[in-house]
Amino acid sequence: MRNSDNFLAAFNRIEQFLNNGNTSGVYRPFTQLVRDQTERNVTVKRNKDQLAKFSNLRNAIVHQSTKGTYAIAEPHDSIVEEIEKVEQELTNPPKVITQFQKKVEIFKHNNSIADVLKIIRDRDYTQFPVYKEEEFIGLLTENGITKWLARNIEEDIISLEETNLIDILEFEEEVDNYIFIGKEMNVYEAEEIFKDFPHTRERLDALLITHSGKKTQSLLGIITTWDILQFYKT
Known part of the structure; x- marks a missing residue:
């Protein structure tokens, strides 16, 4: 032709x-x-x-x-x-599930900060979904951990093994620093959410993928702005 x-x-x-x-x-x-x-x-x-x-x-x-x-x-x-x-x-735009599906490391509210620091050291993760029983209660980030350390370092007594994650979550400036999305959303729609977030909230750290975007469903993947940048490089 x-x-x-x-x-x-x-x-x-x-x-x-x-x-x-x-x-x-x-x-x-x-x-x-x-x-x-x-x-x-x-x-x-x-x-x-x-x-x-x-x-x-x-x-x-x-x-x-x-x-x-x-x-x-x-x-x-x-x-x-x-x-x-x-x-x-x-x-046929690429779906988030085909690009970003992966096993997500999740933590319980009574896990210690030491558990998270080991994951940061070994796997270089920066976002950590936290659950209480089966309920999602927040997304812990390096930013929240840093603020917790800065607040407590003056006391010079920090027990990494005895400090639970639920105590550190309160140091996240934005309680809603995450959005749940469905697995059928395409990558360009996900990118648009990150672009629009300054108009809706101060900080958006991650998009959490579940079957239909409900927080009660199992996590299928997680997307950060870095992941979006890497998508365009491949």
């Missing part, structure tokens, strides 16, 4: 995808479909400039005539690769 055929096929599939999200019941041109969905679809939002470019290119290479539609120019290979990549991102 010619590059123009591949480009137009991908463009038409993208337009069909956007049309599937058209709830107005009336015809919308391609650029209007993009504008309509930019506010409610993160993946469309992140690709809106490219989609506008594809729309202009589509109009430039296609000539409408009484004999049908045919291409009057051939797009470069890189353009075809770009539009096919955007199509894949729109129609």
Whole structure:
């Protein structure tokens, strides 16, 4: 197939995808479909400039005539690769469960700070979900541990084995320094949560993945801003 055929096929599939999200019941041109969905679809939002470019290119290479539609120019290979990549991102964005599922190290409220410090030393973790019985009660971070140490170091008497995690959780500045998300959320939606957090809270340390985003469900994975950065490097 010619590059123009591949480009137009991908463009038409993208337009069909956007049309599937058209709830107005009336015809919308391609650029209007993009504008309509930019506010409610993160993946469309992140690709809106490219989609506008594809729309202009589509109009430039296609000539409408009484004999049908045919291409009057051939797009470069890189353009075809770009539009096919955007199509894949729109129609099948990577899910958080496929990218960030892992065994999460969890702790009980009566575990000692010594237990956590050993994990930091051996595995370089920085976030620690804490449970009381089966109930999630908070996310302990290095920041909270540092504040606890700073507050208690003046006494010069700190027992790492006798200090329980529930006593350190109160040193987390933000009680809600976490958000639970469902496993079907895509990575770009998760990234958007981190981008938006300054408008909703002072600090967001992690997204905690469960089956449907309920804190009563088992943890399937954990995402930090560092994890998002690493995702784009792979």
